Amino acid sequence: MASRLGSEPLEDWVKYETEGYPTDVEVPEYRIIGVAYKGTWSGPWNSGIQNAPIPSAVIETFAGEDWTRNKVRRSIASVEEFAKNTDGTLHINASDLILLLQGKVYQDWACNAVTGTISPVAMREIVQSVRSRVLELTIELEKRVPQSVGVTLDNPVSLKPEGEAAVTQIYNQTVYGNVTHVTAMQGAQINLSIVAGDRDSMVGALIKAGLPKDAAGEFTDIIAAEKPESAEKPLGKKALAWLKKNTPKAASGAWKIGSDVLTKVATEAALQYSGLK
Incomplete structure (x- = not known):
């Protein structure tokens, strides 16, 4: 339908959701999810701290906001698989943070390990967001671009430039707010x-x-x-x-x-x- 209605942005969105988002394409806000971190440190006289929570502000200060706001670029099919996780958490590779946080959290203590976790609920929210946007897009297109109802693979619809612009506007408002x-x-x-x-x-x-x-x-x-x-x-x-x-x-x-x-x-x-x- 996106192709038949002449909206390249809508067509790209469908492609990115089904195939994944390239690194040079900004993901929608609903695909940015929070990451929680814990770390393990060793100190003098065999002392240590195990799995201590690391505040997001500390991560952002020394490593950047991208570490606490993960951009999920995988296809929606992959996201659905992650959403089925029943263990309670999903882990991301946070080994680079070991070097970035050395001496920054606990002075004179060695950072030995950092783990980053994402809740499967966040993945389920992405799936639900895509579904709700597809539904809203369909409803809005039917209301504001009535010709879209007759679109099929064998029956393309010819829209005037203002019609194509309306489709793109509906896409922008629905997907990006x-x-x-x-x-x-x-x-x-x-x-x-x-x-x-x-x-x-x-x-x-x-x-x-x-x-x-x-x-x-x-x-x-x-x-x-x-x-x-x-x-x-x-x-x-x-x-x-x-x-x-x-x-x-x-x-x-x-x-x-x-x-x-x-x-x-x-x-x-x-x-x-x-x-x-």
């Missing part, structure tokens, strides 16, 4: 997650997308002061004038965002901030 994924140059993805009416979240999202801090603040203030005409025209005269003035800066390489996607990012940000998307 209030996050818009903008395709930048060379296939890179820019993720926008803005709370309606929240200046700080919009400024932060624009900075993350590649705008300088002062430019992100300036554009946010314009959008906050200039009421959008409609969802089809979220940028007013001042916002359009701002784009016209600053696009050359992006084109020159002075900004960390290309001129080819600056307008798209600005438009998506305006839609989210104004609560129109």
Whole structure:
């Protein structure tokens, strides 16, 4: 159905869920799960500490957040198999943490072993998330793109560009929630997650997308002061004038965002901030 409806992002999602997510593709939030760690240390006079919990803050400080927020890239079939585990825990390879935590948790004590565990419940939650999203996608497509009901392998449906855009919008809202994924140059993805009416979240999202801090603040203030005409025209005269003035800066390489996607990012940000998307 994804292929027949002309939505490449939806088609990619189906592919990644069935085959697994490549390392250069960001996984959805529902595939990021917590990891708990315990360690074993030895000290002077044959003293030792066995299986002592290691706070997540310590792991993140010395090893990075990726160690406490595991990105599950396996196919949904593999995730289902892990979800059937009845032993209570799943283990991950945490041997690299032995070196990273030496002398960091207990001073002058040697770190001998670190184990990382994941609850099978988290795996079952991933399976349930995928199922619920498939159901929600089907319902929303049937409501907003009625032609999708007639899609079969032998009966492709021809949608107008606005229909294809609607399919992709439904996909973004269902799979990622209030996050818009903008395709930048060379296939890179820019993720926008803005709370309606929240200046700080919009400024932060624009900075993350590649705008300088002062430019992100300036554009946010314009959008906050200039009421959008409609969802089809979220940028007013001042916002359009701002784009016209600053696009050359992006084109020159002075900004960390290309001129080819600056307008798209600005438009998506305006839609989210104004609560129109």
